[in-house]
Structures are given as structure tokens and as C-alpha cells.
Amino acid sequence: MKRFAPAKINxxxxxxxxxxxxxxxxxxxxxxxxxxxxxTVELSDQEGITLTCSDATLPTGDSNFAWRAAEHFFEAVGRxxxxxxxxxxxxxxGAGLGGGSSDAATVILLLNDLLETKLPxxxxxxxxxxGGSDTAFFIRSVPAICKGRGEVMExxxxxxxxxxxxxxxxxxVETAWAYKKWKDSRPFKGVSMEPQIIDGVVxxxxxxxxxxxxxxxxxxxKKWLLVQPEARGALMxxxxxxxxxxxxxxxxxxxxxxxxxxxxxxxMWLVATETRSAV
Numbered sequence: 001m002k003r004f005a006p007a008k009i010n011x012x013x014x015x016x017x018x019x020x021x022x023x024x025x026x027x028x029x030x031x032x033x034x035x036x037x038x039x040t041v042e043l044s045d046q047e048g049i050t051l052t053c054s055d056a057t058l059p060t061g062d063s064n065f066a067w068r069a070a071e072h073f074f075e076a077v078g079r080x081x082x083x084x085x086x087x088x089x090x091x092x093x094g095a096g097l098g099g100g101s102s103d104a105a106t107v108i109l110l111l112n113d114l115l116e117t118k119l120p121x122x123x124x125x126x127x128x129x130x131g132g133s134d135t136a137f138f139i140r141s142v143p144a145i146c147k148g149r150g151e152v153m154e155x156x157x158x159x160x161x162x163x164x165x166x167x168x169x170x171x172x173v174e175t176a177w178a179y180k181k182w183k184d185s186r187p188f189k190g191v192s193m194e195p196q197i198i199d200g201v202v203x204x205x206x207x208x209x210x211x212x213x214x215x216x217x218x219x220x221x222k223k224w225l226l227v228q229p230e231a232r233g234a235l236m237x238x239x240x241x242x243x244x245x246x247x248x249x250x251x252x253x254x255x256x257x258x259x260x261x262x263x264x265x266x267x268m269w270l271v272a273t274e275t276r277s278a279v
Contacts, residue, residue: 001114004036005087005106006141006276007097008134009237009244011160012195015182015206023133023149024179029201030098030134031143031160031275037103038088039066041110047082055089065131069104072130073111076123081115092269094172096238098134105138125151134238143277158200160275163250167225167260168242168269169217178239181210188212191223196233198246203235211240218243224263230256250274 008030016025044050051060051067062068066085074080085107091099105128112119119127121139128135133150143156187193187209196203212219218236221243225234230252231245247253253272260268 001042001110002038002040003106003110005039005091005099005102005138006032007035007037007091007099007102007273008032008137009097009164009166009275010205011235011275012202013205013207013238015179018183019149021149024182025148026133026146026150028146028150029143029156029160030137030146031156032138032141033097033164033166033273033275035091035097035166035271035273037091037099037106039103039106039110040084040086041070041107041114042084043114044082044084046084049083049085051085051087053087053089055087055093058089058093065100065104065135066107069107069128069131069135070111072127073108076127077115077117077119079115083111083114092168092172092242094174095168095242095269096173096175096236096240097166097242098138098238101132101134102138102141104128104131104135105141109139125153141276143275159277160201161277162198162201162275163247163253164273164275165231165245165247165253165256165260166237166242166269166271166273167221167244169221169264170267170269171215171241173211173215173218173240175239178207178210181213182207185209185213188219191219192226196235198233203233203246205236205238207239208236211236215241221264228256228259
């Protein structure tokens, strides 16, 4: 069985403090976007969980979110099957786009169908939450305000239809590092981190503070985007390293992409996409 696993962006991300369990209390507005991985789950003759991936740099054992999601699913339903998981990657790792979490949630959805366990959505979200803060969001993959460590979700009813250009430099940012450095971080001079209000939606990200202080390239990229005529605004997604431009029109993506390559070089990963209200 095959299913697409969408990426996400954070339209806003507020870090409220560290929790007793070591995670951080957050409030974030997330929306799925049209770029997707492709996940296949099949029954297998090989014992246990076998995982393959088109991206050779990613782990394929029990440190992979998708592998662990299958393990959590089997524990929840009290039965095990030999399965093969294959992931065709289109969402880059270390990008702040939730690719690993989405793959994990998609494995849970596929296993629920493949094994005909018919678990309700809330149970699937509970299983997903064991594997990562963003994973439960991808069970429904609709715009939502996520609280707690990300697993407490409220549907977001305001329209969030935005054309976007995603821009990722040729490096990633470790999420755990960004959260660890958040408490002692300070505003980064020279780059606006003020909330941007676009069509009634507030765009802001508290993790820009620690990330910009170390990754000056990301700070420079956002600063540059904010003054481009094609962009209504710009923000880092999650813990980075992706920065996205909110475009005035979807047709502006080509012109802005060309300017990004001229200004920052050919090694940038560039994708035109849009937020999605459902998948």
C-alpha cells in the first residue's frame, strides 16, 4: 500500500518554556504544504521491520522515525507482522519541514489500513505522539494550532491559502540544539523578527533567535527576502534551515528563484509550493 506524506510549515511558533519532561512547551500554527514524500508499506517474508529509503544519508534502522512508528503501532495493537517500508524522499532532512515526522505518521496510517485494525483517529494520534512532537499533526494533516509539546491540536478555521517559495541552504539545523539554545538566545540585530500579519495570519518564529545567532547565512537569507518585491513576507520554518517567502502571486516563484540563485548560489534547494487545507 502506498500513501503520500506531506511536508509542513510553521506559520507561527512560540516557545513558552521548558517542561519537566525535558521537552519545551510550545504554541504553533502549522499547515501542510504540497511537497510530499511517498511511503509504501507491504507485508514481507523477511522477519521484523525492514526499511529502505531513496536518500542513502538517512538511517534505516530503529533510529528512523518511520521504523519507530511501526514499532509503536505494533505495541499499541498487541500484534506484530513482518513488514517492508520504503520511503521515496522529496522533503529534505534537517529542513524544518517535518519530513521524518510525516513519514512516521504515514506508516501508522498505512498499517491501520493494511492490517485492518480500524483504530479511530484519536488512537492513531496517540500512537503518533510517542514518536515525536510533530508526528501527531500529520495523522490529519490539516491546519492546526498545536500546543503542549506539539501533540495537543485544535483545528484552525481561518483560511491559510498562501503561495510559497521554500529555500533551503545546503545544510540542516538540529532541532534539539535549537530548542536547547532558545532560553539564552537574544534578538539578532539587523534582521526583523517582529510578527508579520498577512491576511489575518500572524507569522513569527521564536527559534529564529538561536538559529540566526549561529547560522548567519539563514539570517541573511530572511533579511534579503523581506525586501524583495515578489515577497509579502518571509519566515524560517520550525528550527530551520528552510526559510520560506510568502509570495504575492504563485507566478512570482520563478522570478524569485532566479534571483535567489544569483544572490546566494546554485546550491540552494528551491521549491515552489502552497499551503493546503486538506490532503
